[in-house]
Amino acid sequence: MKSDSGSKRIVRVSPIDAAIAAGLYPVFFYFTNNYTLVNTWEHLGYFALMFLLVPAVVFLIADRVFRWSFLSKWHKYVLPFLNSFVFLFLLKVCLYAGLQKKLILVILVLASVFSFFLYRHLKKLILLQFLLAAIGLFTLVPTVIKQLSFSTEWMKQPDDIASATFKKKPNVYFIEPDGYVNFSELKRGYYNYDNSDFENFVATQGFTHYADFRSNYASTLATNSATFMMKHHYYNKGTSFSEAIDARNVIISDNTVLNVFKKNGYKTHFLAEKPYLLLNRPEMGYDETNLDYGEVGFIGTGLGTRQDLMIPLKQYLAIESTQPKFFFVQIFNPGHIGRRAGKTAGAEEERRLWLESLERGNAVLKDMISAIKENDPEALIVLMADHGGFVGMDYTNQTYEKLQDRDLIYSIFSSNLLIHWPNDDIPEYDTTLISSVNLFRILFAYLTENEEYLEHLQDDESFVIVNKGAPKGVYRYLDNEGKVVFEKL
Template sequence: MKDKIVNVLKKDSVLPLIAALASGMYPWAFYFTNNFDFVNSWDHFFFFISRFILLPMVVFYGVYFLLKSKYLRLFKTTVLPFLSGFVFFYLVMLALHATVGFNKIIIVFVLAVLVAIACRNIQQLFKKLLIIQFILVLTTGLGFYRISKSFFKYSDEWIEQPDNIEEVIFKKTPNIYVIQPDGYANFSELRKGYYKYDNSTFESWLETNNFKLYHSFRSNYFSTLSSNSSLFSMKHHYNNLFDERKIIMDKNTVVSIFKNNGYKTHFLAELPYLLINRPNIKFDYTNFDVNNISFLSKGLEAERSILVDLPLVLQKNKEENGKNFYFIEKLLPGHITTFKDATTTKEKERLLYLKSIEDVNEWMKNVFQLISENDPNAMIIILADHGGFVGWDYTLQTTNTTSDENLINSVFTAALAIKWPNNEPPTFKHEFKSSVNFFRTIFSYLAEDEIYLKNLQDDASYLTLWDEKNKGLYKVINSENEIVLEKNNSE
């Protein structure tokens, strides 16, 4: 059997196949294991198969059949090494940068020429290069192992509700708008800690427009995906997640409840960050068509204007006169830089963040005006997903243990302001503390039934720590809003 395999591999007709596999497998495996959250769909699988494997194979075999009659030696010694080098370096560039401009193509071309010259002058070099390319694929094995481990370990059971809240019937049915400014710190935290920002002008504007501000509100998790997964599931997941976008856009308990109560549901965003891995979409309407999103996108391109899209949707829904739920996502003010090598100084990061606060304040005023003109009796909710991380050097530094109360609060503090219909907030006594219980409380208000408040989740906030002292998921803020450090045993 070994001899038969060796004899097959020695055939000239097999060389294009081997070269195509060698050229495309490592860039594909590298991109997949380093960007799994962005590419974990069957659409992405077939895209990468066709572009990274099948297309090189077609090109290599096409050139092979053109040259094999008279120039087979030239094909084997020069043309195939050039094609293999060009495709390999091009796909590596594509995997690293998502796009390959003219300057990078020139670099790729020069490298491919050098490979062709070297292989023409040194016998057996091309085969050794192919072996190296296949060995590079093995370097992605740890990434594939971690992905496979998460896949087989993961279960959706955590989403299941402890009661029948999914069957809740609303007695109040206002149109509801949830506006989520990414990383907008709570009003109470902005004026102190590491933020030290006077946001009183915007706060006064909110109160003048009948918003009730909820101070000390916070998220339960530190990122947009993990926080919103908990928000829309009304459950703790303890970071035991495999595909957060699927939870938010498809297995969304909150959207299901709205739809069960006859609501039409809408998702509007300026960037397709929550759509890039092409999840099934439970929302009735989105202002992005996933088919128009690049397969290599990180969700921070193809910007749309909510101030343009929202009026069109509002006018249409006004004519239909139905019940509507809107989730409007704005990726501002955001947070300080994510990576250590991109950070500047804490003060510069703070000033950039605060400038974004000013920008998003004006944007929210414009959105409010659009809504109030078309839907004056709506419930309008400003609900951030987490804090701005101001005070840290960079966001991923949060894996280090700290007892600094202001640093921890900076991660989780989240703005919450609600314009209640008829300016009448709930009469039952309940304090909005964290995002995991937010919609359960809203549903109790809409249903005029406090029974759903009997199964509230723990209002705790969690961080994954990874330093010499602590490793794993830790509760860092308890339900009494106290800074703690408790290893989580519910992972």
């Protein structure tokens, strides 16, 4: 079989080397930047298969096929094209979930140009890719060590609340609408919105509203991990305001709140419109869920197709049982404004979109509350948002910047809290309901009729990570009285 000098150069490059070089850096890059999403053996196996083994097989087959005489003139272009295309495509996958057809077309063009004009430099490209992989491994190892060695001391309780025994056992519904700012804040600041229709609805349904209630953290994961452990984690000294180490495992698999309900004989349910909390495939700690792990992608945001929760909720409500039930229901409206600078529509337009989402969320909550009240009139129903809507900013990542505007800070942390107390039996100490970290400790004091649990309430402070405008670190933004401060931990 004849081959020109270019193809001879190409033959010297192993298809296996070309494939591994193309996939190795993207693997290290993704694990370094998304370790909390991929910290399972399943994910490691998936990435090894899809980023390394499958490309290796494809490269080997293509290399053999294009050695056939009638294709041999194209042989010198095959590995350069595959290597550059796969490398860029996998990087795109690591950076952006979804197809992005235009971006794929650009990658296809770039790979074609490289393979046609620069195929002789394939070895140099592979060397560069292995060099990037070495740098990627160098940054990944400290990330893994930090995650695996971080202390779980923050999860320990200061008393015996983990062994709490309930004297009251109503069915408990913990409904979490994402980003629903407190009614008290909706009327002012950057929101300045009349939400009286929904406010009147919940009032007629017997809910108590807790004005000025706030979250302690700026994201779903950070808030929920603290809420379900009833303890502050202070972002685990992390580097992203949206993460806390092993947050999804804490929320879904094993936490003090879930364990206390189980200990008291409750059947537990987790219902969510989207599988956001299942992205790293944590072991399911709830007895029932509407989500299927088979539908959770190994790469993605978990914010795709929305499920109608009224279907599974009504099914569970219809089941007659003497066993008490605990529901954690996650709703993704109203949510928050766009996250990145490149995707923002500007503060005013983002506000308009958020308000539209608020109305959609109100409709869902009305249906849900009505169904629960109709089937379970003596239920303990808690509606608590995880954080604010970030309205007033151009995009949520501005949270990383030092802020001292009171209304912007409350736009981050203001959180709605509404509680339907069974038989209008409202405890006098409900005035201590100020921030999300103490919610369940106060509810457990009510259910156990043991006010001693109130002796160990956490500070009602709010925290965020700042990396622009001040030395990088975790900062206290709101103190116990809700006053704006700026104090580095």
